[in-house]
Amino acid sequence: YGRDLYDTYKVPIGLISSDWGGTSIDKWSSHDALGKCKQTSNEARAGLYPSNLWNAMIHPFVRFPIYGAIWYQGEANARSDEEDALYRCYFSEMIKDWRLKWYEGTDKQTKIDFPFGFVQLAAEGTEGNKSAGFFPGIRWSLTGGHGIVPNDLLPNVFMAVAMDLGDPTSPHGSVHPRDKQDVAIRLSRAGRAIAYGDTSLYYTGPLPVSATITDLRETISAKIMYRNVEDKLYSFSKYGFELSCKERTGNTVSWIEGTLDTVMNDYVTVSFPRCPAGDAVGEEIRYAWRQDPCVFKKCAIYSGSDYLFPSPPYIIPIHERV
CATH class of the missing domain: 3.40.50.1110 (SGNH hydrolase)
Known part of the structure; x- marks a missing residue:
């Protein structure tokens, strides 16, 4: 440093x-x-x-x-x-x-x-x-x-x-x-x-802005928009995204893992299986919520023109349901 x-x-x-x-x-x-x-x-x-x-x-x-x-x-x-x-x-x-x-x-x-x-x-x-x-x-x-x-x-x-x-x-x-x-x-x-005020530098990695989910009957599709993207999004894994599921009669929340489908310049789409029978789709999507979420420098979301910065782990509320 x-x-x-x-x-x-x-x-x-x-x-x-x-x-x-x-x-x-x-x-x-x-x-x-x-x-x-x-x-x-x-x-x-x-x-x-x-x-x-x-x-x-x-x-x-x-x-x-x-x-x-x-x-x-x-x-x-x-x-x-x-x-x-x-x-x-x-x-x-x-x-x-x-x-x-x-x-x-x-x-x-x-x-x-x-x-x-x-x-x-x-x-x-x-x-x-x-x-x-x-x-x-x-x-x-x-x-x-x-x-x-x-x-x-x-x-x-x-x-x-x-x-x-x-x-x-x-x-x-x-x-x-x-x-x-x-x-x-x-x-x-x-x-x-x-600390030194060089605001021209890219350093954050892509940051989530919003998440929209669409019910496709067999699966649930999520579209996650990102800001602070330099150049475009890069991906090295299809995994790391999870959708919350909530018991209809209780407060227990479980998480189901999705699969990355498409990677565009400033958004991705992710497919999730349906929540277990009797459970409702929850309110949030989380990313990289693991002790060790991916192989070395091969997580799902990065951006940067001269050095690839990873998206930080996050939890984002679902903003819209279609």
Whole structure:
């Protein structure tokens, strides 16, 4: 990341690495930030308590002026649906708290809204594993439930998508993929756009705009429109799309997988089997909602003229039924 910025701007890039593997986000958050999320647990994991690493490995730097921060974490919090949902609060409040404490600690020499970049969780496990697991929930929560940053909850924040960079044969374990270059390219491109103001750069990947479904009796067809498409859409897989089905007499939601049919410049069509007997078609379509959704750099949706950026994982409501 630092090398790519240096190659672009030809000025020294200083990076301070303060990290501890296998740790959860509450360890890097102050008691002030955790209190905003009603954190009351003093649970220790591997001998660490909430705010331990904030106190020891972040707070000592808050009198040192910085330009921004980058973050790559989340695996240790991917343990349950409840923790996935709580992570949304943890992450946004931690960023606000870091910004405030650096702003105050450096006598306003660090911006109150300094740029904050992160890497969405990479893939883990077997390529294309049908189990959703808890990684998709953390990926979603990292974006504040919007699917993309910056947004109202996470202003001046940028990210790199890494869910298509799985490495199931990594000698370090699949949770530690060996390809760091694509992560760096994606993060530095987003950083140059958001943190350094180069708005001419393409860095987001295609983003969903709307989803329309048509009942064809035997199947259900969905048309998904995209924005932020540079050149056109590219596809390397027919899979990754799921349609929600809801029990008519209850609140249980299940998901059925579809098959990509056509890829046009700014939209795709996907065929889904009908929902199980007695179930109604739900309200949403989701994409890449897996621990490891595809073979390396071969997911369903990409765009870019000089480098292909993947569409981030998303959930989109169905806007129209025909």
